[in-house]
């Protein structure tokens with residue numbers, strides 16, 4: 493066939509392919525700073541360990557999106573606006589009732605988040621009030637959507653948020669229909685702080701690409717939710733627990749790792765494009781898990797996780813592969829009584845704040861993303877009539 497002899501034509505040398513855009517700066521950002529060699533993470537210049545100890549999730553969200561910690565008046569106003577916008581329209585709830593109950597909660601969340609664009613479609617993205625309202629709506633409603641789908645798929649009606657409960661306590665209440673223990677609610681709030689932002693990871697990049705087209709913020713968040721869902725990204729927290737359940741006991745950890753490494757399988761919850769040491773969030777989440785075990789009793793899977801980490805250190809450590817944020821978060825959520833397939837939606841509840849911070853930042857100096865490619869296909873082919881074609885190649 494014509495054209496085959498000139499396929500894979502050389503491209504100009506100036507085009508250096510960088511798969512996964514590794515090391516390619518595509519934006520300037522003042523939101524979050526990662527030191528992958530030291531294992532240090534800061535939001536707007538504040539260390540995450542200090543934020544997780546002293547701040548609330550909503551205070552951290554304000555910091556990420558507007559660049560400064562709120563005054564007490566600003567925080568009160570922000571919290572009360574969020575509290576007022578937690579409810580979902582009956583139309584959204586009815587739409588969610590039509591979702592298949594066997595569907596993954598991340599897919600339900602992506603669809604529900606996108607549906608908000610139908611209700612608030614004005615794209616006044618240069619109007620600070622529009623931006624503030626969109627931020628409030630998304631931060632307020634995303635947890636309600638996650639909790640609503642959880643009850644709907646069990647055949648129940650979603651319950652209304654409780655105005656007297658703070659953000660994380662209210663989420664646990666909507667999910668379990670019980671007022672949570674204050675320690676459990678505080679631990680969840682601290683988890684949300686730790687997951688809120690992490691520079692240009694895949695979902696945040698997705699959010700910025702979508703934002704760069706000047707579409708509405710609901711489409712920005714929906715595209716980011718879809719990207720977060722994959723097992724190489726936010727979906728890994730669910731897979732870690734599945735892996736620990738498969739390993740079953742600490743004495744099987746080492747042989748499991750040997751087999752996985754031999755088969756060139758990825759160990760879920762290990763490795764990171766940015767960190768070459770243990771992820772600082774993994775250390776903090778491990779301490780939160782221990783705090784919960786001290787209060788509510790131990791989880792036997794924790795011993796398995798520790799055995800995996802111990803066995804993995806000599807095998808994967810020399811390649812800079814250590815536990816990441818997803819390795820211990822599932823153990824925390826499990827102890828809070830949260831089902832496995834809600835771990836990634838909880839990651840999304842938190843990361844909405846980082847995505848929105850990047851949405852604002854992208855709009856402040858926007859240029860539509862339009863990278864290039866290196867074409868490797870065929871050239872100058874001649875169209876052949878159907879009866880003259882000898883074979884069909886399917887990709």
Ligand code: CMC
Nearest residue numbers: 724725726728757758759760761762763764765816817818
């Ligand atoms: N287990 C075993 N080997 C690994 C792992 C792992 N978890 N991660 C990386 N490697 C190896 C990989 O096989 C490759 O080896 P070689 O050079 O011999 O071919 C080398 O390390 C480089 O791997 P890579 O996949 O090219 O590295 P990356 O920077 O593209 O990947 C990653 C980063 C997070 C996608 C990867 O480490 C991974 O797939 N980890 C497991 C999934 C996971 O835990 N994801 C959560 C990431 S953190 C939170 C988030 O982003 O949501």
